[in-house]
Amino acid sequence: MAAYVIRRLLWLPVTLLIVTFLTFTIARFGPGDPVSIAAGQFRDPEVLAQVRAERGLDGTLVEQYVRWLGGAVRGDFGDSFLQQGFTVNELIFPKMLVSAQLGFMALVAVFSLGIPLGLIAARLNGTWIDPFIISILLFLQAIPVLVVIPPILWLFALQFDLLPVGGWGGLVDIWWIGGVIAIPIPDPHLYIPLFSMSLGGFAGVARLVRITALEVQSEDYIRTARAKGLPESTVQLRHVLPNSLLPVVTVVGFALVGILEGAFFTETLLGIPGIGRFTFEAVVSRDYDVIMAITSILAAVFVLMNLAVELTYGWIDPRIRLGEARS
Amino acid sequence: MGGQNRVLAILLGVLAVLVLAVGGLSAVLLASGSGGDDNGSSGGGVTTGGGSSAGVDTSPASGRLRLASGDPITLDPHIAGDALSAEYIVEIFSGLMTIDPDLNIVPDLAASFEVSDDGTQYTFVLRDDAFFHTGRRVTAEDVKYSIERASSREVASPVALAYLGDIVGVRDHFFGLADDVPGVEVIDERTVRFSLDAPKPYFLAKMTYPTSFVVDQQQIEANPRNWTRKPNGTGPYELQEWRLGERIVLRANERYYGGVPKVAEVLYELAGGSALTRFENDELDVAPITVNDIERARDPSSDLAPLYTVSPQFTISYIAFNTNVPPFDDVDVRKAFGLAIDRAKVAEVTFNNMLLPATGILPPALPGFTPKDKTYGFDPDAARAALAASKYGSAADLPPVVITEVGGGAEGRIDTQAFLEQWREVLGVNVEIRQTDFATFLADQDAGRLQMFNAGWIMDYPDPEDILDLKFHSESALNDVSYSNPQVDQLLDQARVDRDPEARIQQYQQAEKLIVEDAAWLPLYFSQSHVVVNPAVHGWFEPPMVIPRLRFVEVVR
Numbered sequence: 001m002a003a004y005v006i007r008r009l010l011w012l013p014v015t016l017l018i019v020t021f022l023t024f025t026i027a028r029f030g031p032g033d034p035v036s037i038a039a040g041q042f043r044d045p046e047v048l049a050q051v052r053a054e055r056g057l058d059g060t061l062v063e064q065y066v067r068w069l070g071g072a073v074r075g076d077f078g079d080s081f082l083q084q085g086f087t088v089n090e091l092i093f094p095k096m097l098v099s100a101q102l103g104f105m106a107l108v109a110v111f112s113l114g115i116p117l118g119l120i121a122a123r124l125n126g127t128w129i130d131p132f133i134i135s136i137l138l139f140l141q142a143i144p145v146l147v148v149i150p151p152i153l154w155l156f157a158l159q160f161d162l163l164p165v166g167g168w169g170g171l172v173d174i175w176w177i178g179g180v181i182a183i184p185i186p187d188p189h190l191y192i193p194l195f196s197m198s199l200g201g202f203a204g205v206a207r208l209v210r211i212t213a214l215e216v217q218s219e220d221y222i223r224t225a226r227a228k229g230l231p232e233s234t235v236q237l238r239h240v241l242p243n244s245l246l247p248v249v250t251v252v253g254f255a256l257v258g259i260l261e262g263a264f265f266t267e268t269l270l271g272i273p274g275i276g277r278f279t280f281e282a283v284v285s286r287d288y289d290v291i292m293a294i295t296s297i298l299a300a301v302f303v304l305m306n307l308a309v310e311l312t313y314g315w316i317d318p319r320i321r322l323g324e325a326r327s
Numbered sequence: 328m329g330g331q332n333r334v335l336a337i338l339l340g341v342l343a344v345l346v347l348a349v350g351g352l353s354a355v356l357l358a359s360g361s362g363g364d365d366n367g368s369s370g371g372g373v374t375t376g377g378g379s380s381a382g383v384d385t386s387p388a389s390g391r392l393r394l395a396s397g398d399p400i401t402l403d404p405h406i407a408g409d410a411l412s413a414e415y416i417v418e419i420f421s422g423l424m425t426i427d428p429d430l431n432i433v434p435d436l437a438a439s440f441e442v443s444d445d446g447t448q449y450t451f452v453l454r455d456d457a458f459f460h461t462g463r464r465v466t467a468e469d470v471k472y473s474i475e476r477a478s479s480r481e482v483a484s485p486v487a488l489a490y491l492g493d494i495v496g497v498r499d500h501f502f503g504l505a506d507d508v509p510g511v512e513v514i515d516e517r518t519v520r521f522s523l524d525a526p527k528p529y530f531l532a533k534m535t536y537p538t539s540f541v542v543d544q545q546q547i548e549a550n551p552r553n554w555t556r557k558p559n560g561t562g563p564y565e566l567q568e569w570r571l572g573e574r575i576v577l578r579a580n581e582r583y584y585g586g587v588p589k590v591a592e593v594l595y596e597l598a599g600g601s602a603l604t605r606f607e608n609d610e611l612d613v614a615p616i617t618v619n620d621i622e623r624a625r626d627p628s629s630d631l632a633p634l635y636t637v638s639p640q641f642t643i644s645y646i647a648f649n650t651n652v653p654p655f656d657d658v659d660v661r662k663a664f665g666l667a668i669d670r671a672k673v674a675e676v677t678f679n680n681m682l683l684p685a686t687g688i689l690p691p692a693l694p695g696f697t698p699k700d701k702t703y704g705f706d707p708d709a710a711r712a713a714l715a716a717s718k719y720g721s722a723a724d725l726p727p728v729v730i731t732e733v734g735g736g737a738e739g740r741i742d743t744q745a746f747l748e749q750w751r752e753v754l755g756v757n758v759e760i761r762q763t764d765f766a767t768f769l770a771d772q773d774a775g776r777l778q779m780f781n782a783g784w785i786m787d788y789p790d791p792e793d794i795l796d797l798k799f800h801s802e803s804a805l806n807d808v809s810y811s812n813p814q815v816d817q818l819l820d821q822a823r824v825d826r827d828p829e830a831r832i833q834q835y836q837q838a839e840k841l842i843v844e845d846a847a848w849l850p851l852y853f854s855q856s857h858v859v860v861n862p863a864v865h866g867w868f869e870p871p872m873v874i875p876r877l878r879f880v881e882v883v884r
Contacts, residue, residue: 032766040408
């Protein structure tokens with residue numbers, strides 16, 4: 001097992017090298033460059049050539065890449081062009097933290113709602129409730145985030161004045177009672193983005209769990225458990241649920257990577273300083289160093305998460321042994 | 328079914344788990360989270376964290392002005408080339424000259440100045456009450472340092488040559504051929520002399536732009552990477568706080584030589600969202616009016632109407648023809664395209680009259696502007712005649728015509744689509760729209776690859792040279808239509824060094840007339856600024872270009 005893990009980890013630097021070099025090349029060869037955008041209206045070619053030279057945008061592709069790599073391996077991802085005077089690290093890590101916080105909360109909501117709902121639908125297969133739930137889930141999954149947010153905003157923020165129109169306030173807010181007792185409550189800025197992000201997600205998880213649970217329910221050991229007189233709740237929670245989780249683990253793994261990508265529409269519409277919106281802005285204004293940093297981080301996390309998911313399989317399902325020959 | 332109770336139990340259990348999870352997670356992260364109030368007024372400086380805006384005090388208060396804006400690209404006056412950054416920079420920093428609310432070019436850090444007889448030497452005497460925010464007096468050495476830093480090779484400012492290039496030695500310094508700028512001389516502690524390469528009368532206008540603003544040498548040398556986070560400027564306001572993507576807070580400079588500004592604190596909300604909604608919620612004091620709300624703003628019975636103002640801007644949008652590329656190498660074809668479209672109608676219908684149809688190249692309120700319409704008006708018969716008179720003769724013989732604009736590719740700009748219809752109807756030409764993203768557009772434009780395109784120009788200082796010379800002189804690097812007219816060149820060369828202001832204006836007006844006739848540009852519209860202003864704010868104005876204005880405002884609640 002250990003050998004397996006080490007073998008997989010050795011591939012990580014190779015993968016990263018390939019991904020970053022490809023991204024670097026594509027970005028540089030594509031039309032446009034950050035200096036032209038920063039120059040505004042005064043784009044004198046002679047001046048721009050000089051500026052590019054001073055800012056390290058000259059030299060062959062390989063030279064520039066090696067320069068970048070030298071900094072990247074030390075954790076120095078360079079300086080942002082779009083936001084002058086700030087290093088890339090200073091800009092992306094706080095934003096990733098915000099996106100991660102929001103994304104993590106969304107994941108919690110999605111799985112807390114989706115898994116039980118899927119189990120219930122599977123259990124009630126054969127009654128009218130099952131297709132009813134499925135229809136609702138399909139409906140919810142089909143609504144794009146872009147469409148969900150404006151009516152929710154209008155209703156709760158403008159009409160009822162219950163929630164803020166946008167912005168970010170961290171995860172926790174304090175609710176003072178009588179100026180003396182402090183109760184931590186979820187920050188009101190969370191509710192609308194959480195709602196819009198979870199809507200499609202939990203529908204998808206629920207359907208996935210339902211399908212798997214349906215299969216599991218027809219297994220022999222479930223029949224045995226019931227025949228032995230176990231209460232239904234025990235059958236569901238101790239036998240059906242764990243065996244339905246395998247595909248969910250995969251989904252969780254990649255969803256966790258996804259939260260580091262941020263949610264572009266949600267962040268833009270609600271003014272949340274996350275990484276999704278920032279990535280888009282960086283691409284549009286050709287902020288090369290930001291693009292490279294985000295790509296590298298996401299690639300590394302993706303590879304590691306892949307490995308973690310596989311290891312989790314082995315842990316959850318004793319029938320799966322990694323790295324060993326099948327018997 | 329007995330299992331239905333189980334179902335309910337499971338559901339309730341899930342709900343409980345959810346509540347606990349959220350609450351528990353919140354509690355756990357309370358220790359490390361970023362919640363809580365940080366409406367601090369201590370120290371200042373910039374934070375990049377996604378911190379809490381829950382504690383921001385946006386309540387209306389006397390002496391506080393609340394605006395909506397965006398993050399500046401930079402607060403370094405020597406690098407800034409965009410209007411958004413300039414908006415903050417002109418309040419935090421200042422230079423030898425500035426533009427007052429009536430658009431006069433007046434001394435700022437300079438108490439007085441003298442121009443030599445031949446017009447190439449400007450000698451400025453600094454005010455004796457000009458201080459940096461930290462209290463250090465501004466000296467001529469600071470001015471020399473600032474000019475040299477702005478034009479230095481290391482700083483590599485994309486705009487340095489544009490605004491300082493007339494000063495002797497700046498070019499060499501920028502390209503690393505010289506260590507200093509001999510054209511800036513320190514005469515004594517408060518006197519500094521500039522030498523220009525020719526008697527250019529627009530030099531003072533260029534000096535109002537941030538590139539020549541004074542910066543603190545000690546601060547920059549002590550902290551070259553991060554000094555802009557708490558810049559020590561000379562302007563009417565100090566940067567108190569900058570939370571990236573959230574807000575900027577400016578505090579009045581108590582030592583300001585022009586008098587302490589009446590508005591003690593200016594809060595800029597950067598997060599985005601509907602400004603008008605927040606204005607109506609009394610969270611903002613000034614909000615822009617977009618085409619969606621213009622009807623409400625103009626309706627005399629609405630509550631927005633008395634708060635609404637319109638102001639001209641030094642911005643022109645136009646369609647450009649690359650005079651090197653067929654069929655636009657023929658002036659008659661360009662004329663035909665210009666005569667075939669009805670800009671006034673389009674401005675009325677698609678933009679609800681929020682933009683003014685352009686009457687020439689020079690925008691309103693600029694010296695030299697004349698309201699007389701010099702452009703080709705809507706005349707379908709004349710358009711067809713012009714096309715017939717061209718070397719192509721008819722629409723069928725024209726090569727494919729493609730207009731390029733910046734966009735997302737979903738659909739063309741609404742007015743462009745209207746023009747397309749008119750070109751098809753009147754001339755029988757099928758123009759294709761091509762949209763690219765902004766960076767690609769710039770690359771294509773600079774490489775001269777665009778046959779016909781949609782663009783705009785924002786004036787940076789109130790002098791016709793800033794648009795006519797820069798965009799239409801055959802030798803100008805910024806001439807992106809390959810326009811070349813020796814008569815126009817001659818007029819522009821003359822006006823560049825003519826010290827008689829009236830003669831200059833006339834030369835520029837003649838040049839403008841020729842340029843419009845040659846139709847390398849189809850001037851489309853002049854922009855206007857539409858805003859609503861809280862009645863508690865006195866003295867608010869929307870200048871046609873970025874100039875310092877916060878210190879002329881007062882808030883009385």
